Amino acid sequence: MPGPDSYILALDQGTTSSRAIVFNHAGRPLGMAQQEFDQIYPQPGHVEHDPEAIWESQWSCLQRTLKQAHVTPSQIAAIGVANQRETTILWERDSGRPVANAIVWQSRVTSDLCQQWKDAGWEPLVREKTGLVLDPYFSGSKIRHLLDTIPGLRSRAERGEILFGTVDSFLMWRLSGGRVHATDVTNASRTLLWNLQGHDWDDELLRLFQIPRAMLPTVRPSSCVFGETARELFGRSIPLAGAAGDQQAATFGQACFEPGTAKNTYGTGCFLLMNLGDKPIVSQNGLLTTLGCTRSERPVYCLEGSVFIAGAVVQWLRDGLGLIGTSAEVEELAIEAPDSGGVYFVPAFVGLGAPYWDPDARGTIVGITRGTNRSHIARAAIESIAFQTRDVLDAMQRDSGIALGQLKVDGGASRNDLLMQFQSDLLGVTVRRPQVSETTALGAAYLAGLAVGYWKDESEIAGNWALDREFTPQSHSTLADERHREWQRAVARSRNWIDASR
Numbered sequence: 001m002p003g004p005d006s007y008i009l010a011l012d013q014g015t016t017s018s019r020a021i022v023f024n025h026a027g028r029p030l031g032m033a034q035q036e037f038d039q040i041y042p043q044p045g046h047v048e049h050d051p052e053a054i055w056e057s058q059w060s061c062l063q064r065t066l067k068q069a070h071v072t073p074s075q076i077a078a079i080g081v082a083n084q085r086e087t088t089i090l091w092e093r094d095s096g097r098p099v100a101n102a103i104v105w106q107s108r109v110t111s112d113l114c115q116q117w118k119d120a121g122w123e124p125l126v127r128e129k130t131g132l133v134l135d136p137y138f139s140g141s142k143i144r145h146l147l148d149t150i151p152g153l154r155s156r157a158e159r160g161e162i163l164f165g166t167v168d169s170f171l172m173w174r175l176s177g178g179r180v181h182a183t184d185v186t187n188a189s190r191t192l193l194w195n196l197q198g199h200d201w202d203d204e205l206l207r208l209f210q211i212p213r214a215m216l217p218t219v220r221p222s223s224c225v226f227g228e229t230a231r232e233l234f235g236r237s238i239p240l241a242g243a244a245g246d247q248q249a250a251t252f253g254q255a256c257f258e259p260g261t262a263k264n265t266y267g268t269g270c271f272l273l274m275n276l277g278d279k280p281i282v283s284q285n286g287l288l289t290t291l292g293c294t295r296s297e298r299p300v301y302c303l304e305g306s307v308f309i310a311g312a313v314v315q316w317l318r319d320g321l322g323l324i325g326t327s328a329e330v331e332e333l334a335i336e337a338p339d340s341g342g343v344y345f346v347p348a349f350v351g352l353g354a355p356y357w358d359p360d361a362r363g364t365i366v367g368i369t370r371g372t373n374r375s376h377i378a379r380a381a382i383e384s385i386a387f388q389t390r391d392v393l394d395a396m397q398r399d400s401g402i403a404l405g406q407l408k409v410d411g412g413a414s415r416n417d418l419l420m421q422f423q424s425d426l427l428g429v430t431v432r433r434p435q436v437s438e439t440t441a442l443g444a445a446y447l448a449g450l451a452v453g454y455w456k457d458e459s460e461i462a463g464n465w466a467l468d469r470e471f472t473p474q475s476h477s478t479l480a481d482e483r484h485r486e487w488q489r490a491v492a493r494s495r496n497w498i499d500a501s502r
Helices: 051-069 111-119 123-130 139-149 153-158 167-175 203-209 246-253 311-319 329-335 374-400 417-427 439-451 458-462 477-494 497-501
Strands: 007-013 017-023 029-036 076-083 089-092 162-165 182-184 218-220 223-228 239-245 262-266 270-277 288-291 301-307 344-346 364-366 406-410 430-434 467-471
Touching (some): 007 051, 007 167, 007 439, 017 051, 017 439, 076 246, 089 167, 111 139, 139 153, 139 203, 153 162, 162 167, 167 182, 167 239, 223 439, 239 246, 246 262, 246 270, 246 439, 262 374, 262 439, 270 374, 311 329, 311 374, 329 374, 329 417, 344 477, 364 477, 374 417, 374 477, 406 417, 417 467
Parallel strands (some): 076 239, 182 218, 262 406, 406 430
Antiparallel strands (some): 007 017, 017 029, 089 162, 223 239, 262 270, 288 301, 344 364, 430 467
């Protein structure tokens, strides 16, 4: 049992930055460090990361966080890891060196390959087995792409010399000194290779996709001791006791433990998850069936809607257009306009995710007039995040038959009060923002702490949840429905853009 002066260290490795946070028993952060790293765009729609930059930024954050919190490694009871999901890294078993840049979840590099698989009629089988769709989003096609394009890599992978992992696996491999090659069920369920019902890597899909089983990690529950850190890193071994994909970790951190509870994370992308309990639902409305965080072999299923570009649209306003100097300035700029002035912004920079699944869509701004100014563009960008969330929630309520009464929110963009109020108006439900907005890291901490007895059970964790602010609908539902119909007209104009231009 961890002592009274012990803490949990959470690593939150995201798409544009790495974070590390030290949490106490009340689930409150004592110290946090964050570091951005470079995004690599080899071609339009292709996104990569340098795995060494991921590791170096995460290691730097870890060290700075301990220093800021005045916590020593001897006081860390366990480490939990949350990660950007689907991003694919291959590395050498002997040296630990990556063989190529990581292919990021946003990347459309395997669009043609996925289309070939669809044309071959594989999608119904994939959907039945994995709960996913054939889209470049997921890891399986990225693995295949690397095996096909790097000379000699396939034969090395078949001999067991090359390992695959999502970012959690790569970090645990590095932290353990190469002794842990593992992942958890949430990350495994995002690869196109994990059988949701069989609870194992699926041999039929591995044959279809031509991916050697020898390169895959061991899959374990999200809350368990995966192994220990290498002693030379901290002067002692620390349990690596929790791992989960960032969105499932946030769902756990938001204490969505009961079927029918849901959260939405407003990060680089936007991800709405609803707990389904131990009975999966196969979506008929463009959503995904995925696994939630587990503490045992008993599965927890979730419905998920994945929006590829949410907070990233604000980064584009900052870095691409130079409309704002910092991301936080977008709310002030948007408030200068009473509304979007009829402007709709569809940020399909890398295609559209749920419920459309259109990799050929591209970003579109419609409704521009001579009266349109930078404030209207900023407001339309913020509203696009809420509109995409409504698309997903409408589909989720049709699939589940559950009319959501409230939505828990988190992530960086959830601190934007203008966005949260518009979201409540658009959905017609109460939006609840917790005091601890870093729920992804908090979820990873809870998973690790539960595995080593730092927290007793989920009820103790649920008692830590505290409200920061609640947003209730302020506008009439008829107006919200009308605005949403206009949004869907804009979406229609963004779709199939690449095909239409050929």
